[in-house]
Amino acid sequence: MIRTSFILGCVSALALGPMAAAQDPAPEQGYGWEEKNSVTGTDFMVAAANPLAVQAGYDVLAKGGTAADAMIAVQLMLNLVEPQSSGIGGGAFMLYWDASTGDLVTFDARETAPAAATPERFLDENGERMPFVQSVSGGQSVGVPGILRLMEVSHNLYGKLPWSDLFQSTIETAENGFEVSPRMANSLQSTVDREFPLDLFDGAKAYFFNDDGTPLSAGTMLKNPDFAETLRILSTDGADAFYSGPIAEDIVAAVNETSVLENNITLQDLADYRVKIRPAVCADYRGYDVCGMGPPTSGGLTVGQILGMLDTFDVKSMGWTPEFAHIYSEAAKLAYADRGLYMADSDFVDVPTKGLLDKGYLADRAKLIDAGKASEKRTAGDPPYQESALNLAPSQNPGRPGTSHIVIRDSYGNALSMTTTIETFFGSRVFVRGFLLNNELTDFDRAPKDGDRLVANRVEGGKRPRSSMSPTIVMKDGAPYFLVGSPGGSRIINYVAKTIIAVIDWDMDPQDAIETGHFLHRNGSTLDVEQGTSAESFSDALTAKGHEVSARDLNSGLHAILIKDGQLIGAADPRREGIAMGQ
Structure with missing residues (x-):
């Protein structure tokens, strides 16, 4: 029997924060195949989606940091060098094995719908689903991000190294510059090839594209001073500086400026965000x-x-x-x-x-x-232990690719497995203070019901969309x-x-x-x-x-x-x- 823990007593003390067929886009455009070998160690190990991010995590582990410490360093660097997939404008799910207690703890840092969101959010004036691209691109698709609260909570519970130290490698890389990787360049080009534009809004256009309107190519030296400044604030003032104050105000402003809908995330929605155990x-x-x-x-x-x-x-x-x-x-x-x-x-x-x-x-x-x-398309079964009689319609939402995964085992025996996302690659296309905001609300079903039957994964205020992570x-x-x-x-x-x-x-x-x-x-x-x-x-x-x-x-x-x-x-x-x- 695996012992899992809610650690509810710790939660309040550790500042979780204030309490028809859908279009199925293709996966991220093929990048190629790099021959790789397994890597063996005995003390610690980290694997993630970019060598710079893995190096950041490795350095933390080598200094005696925990898996939680290393996760923060890895995630921040991924935001910089793999911005199409994850970042502080998104959310995550994380499993953490605490070797000292023998507890397996799971953290839900999923993005959350605005309190004012309604099930009809993505229906047009005729009651039809908005086209997917129109739903995604802009502030109407942005959910309240959860990554910073997850970093804060996991560091408070399991961290050993100082919070501010975990930001330094990404701050330095953002200021000094890094080479755009082939995969990042490939992802940028695919937004053009697939007519899924990233350059709709000025912030993303200025950062990801050349002056002639072409996307950045592999090997381009890219600096992100705005992100460095954002991280400098967060490294000093903590996650609260993201969920209230000037950064939060800029997020809300960017969402409203780019949204085609009302009832978007508010300052109160940001202030109310909680990580859930x-x-x-x-x-x-x-x-x-x-x-x-x-x-x-x-x-x-x-x-x-x-x-x-x-x-x-x-x-x-x-x-x-x-x-x-x-x-x-x-x-x-x-x-x-x-x-x-x-x-x-x-x-x-x-x-x-x-x-x-x-x-x-x-x-x-x-x-x-x-x-x-082979069978025909299957229908759902009738599992036991239903707590209520469900009369629901099947979901028609396929779930979109635009995500990253991190695994870490530290020298203390702690281990984590974390999937992190901004949903579709490059998220909502809304770029603020050096990072992209998610488009997680399109992980809800855009059609809230089928006939008289409600869809379980419909939009509701304060709800978290279903994921496949x-x-x-x-x-x-x-x-x-x-x-x-x-x-x-x-x-x-x-x-x-x-x-x-x-x-x-x-x-x-x-x-x-x-x-x-x-x-x-x-x-x-x-x-x-x-x-x-x-x-x-x-x-x-x-x-x-x-x-x-x-x-x-x-x-x-x-x-x-x-x-x-x-x-x-x-x-x-x-x-x-x-x-x-x-x-």
């Missing part, structure tokens, strides 16, 4: 406890459901075959059907968490899988064994579940597990296989079973640490720029 969601798989975040993210539950159904199959003997890809995809379809109906912010919706992971329920769902034939810590014998997570929108769940299976069932090195080709199903019309990988070779066999197969770029960004036999084995996805470093 929630129970971990843990599912048994082959004797391991696979632990993730519960609602408002769907990640922990859906990963747990997929694994719970596959626990009834001999996946080990199947191996890496089309037969496994078929069984896996059928389990994923069933899990995503439940996800679409039941999962949302549990402060607003009675999510049957216990029932969705009930072993008997999942065994019954697994019996629906035909080993020889799946930060995971796999526990073995009561201690962390495997830390893993990924960006990728609603594909994240599949990326994480497949990687866990590769490590547990096939005893793969984490680097090899990450590099296996992706296949995934989200209970839509297609089974996606990753083009150019061994997974694409499964296409004919899967088509013969009745699947509609689509070969495409599946640009995950997995990062992982395996803790085994006294060693820390770090791994980073070859599909992106991240690395692992340790000692």
Whole structure:
């Protein structure tokens, strides 16, 4: 049994702060493939999406900092050098293993809807959904950010190094400049190629584009003095300087200036923001406890459901075959059907968490899988332990890619797995004081109901939108064994579940597990296989079973640490720029 902790007594003392089918955008444009090897250490390890960010975290750990300290340094640098994916204008979910107490603590720093937001927020005058691009671009999509409060809370609970010290490497890099990475340049170009403009508003246009209107290219030396000044204020005055005062005033002003809607975030919304401590969601798989975040993210539950159904199959003997890809995809379809109906912010919706992971329920769902034939689109099941009779309509919101993942294990035995986001790549396009604001409100369903049935993930004031983020810590014998997570929108769940299976069932090195080709199903019309990988070779066999197969770029960004036999084995996805470093 894994002990999870709410640490509610600590929360008040540690300043959490005042209390029809949707368009499915493609994942981030393919960046390429960098050959990588796993990294081994015995003292500490960190893996994240950019070498400069990993170096910042490594330096903190080498000075005796904790995983919480290193997370702050990594996240701040990611904001600077990978601004398209995460930053202080966004939110996160984090699992933290406290080695001193044996507690697994989960932190919800998800962005929050304005108090005045209504379910009809993204409907036009005819009651139709606003086009996605129109919904995203501008202050109407911005939720109250949570990252700074998460940094503050985790540092108060677990930090050892001075708060201000953790900001210095990013401040110096912002002032002195850094080279635009190939992936950042690729992301900038994709906003032009896909007609998903980043240069709508003056702030982002001035920072990310040349004077002739072309996006910055790889190798360009870029400085961000505004961000350096913002961080200097926060390093001195703490997170309160973000949630009230001049920075907060500038955020609200930028939101209102760029919004096409009313009832946007206010100074009061910022002042009221709270990080929430929630129970971990843990599912048994082959004797391991696979632990993730519960609602408002769907990640922990859906990963747990997929694994719970596959626990009834001999996946080990199947191996890496089309037969496994078929069984896996059928389990994923069933899990995503439940996800679409039941999962949302549990402060607003009675999510049957216990029932969705009930072993008997999942065994019954697994019996629906035909080993020889693909099913039609699945409908949600009827899990036990429902706290209320639900009469809900399925979600039509796919979830967008624009996220990053961090894993850290420190020299004290503490460990964290954190997925961080501004939602779509480059968020709302609103750039203020050197950082981008999220577009998290488009993670709500834009249509609040289907006929007379409400959608669980509809917009409501003060609500947190459903996510697919799946930060995971796999526990073995009561201690962390495997830390893993990924960006990728609603594909994240599949990326994480497949990687866990590769490590547990096939005893793969984490680097090899990450590099296996992706296949995934989200209970839509297609089974996606990753083009150019061994997974694409499964296409004919899967088509013969009745699947509609689509070969495409599946640009995950997995990062992982395996803790085994006294060693820390770090791994980073070859599909992106991240690395692992340790000692």
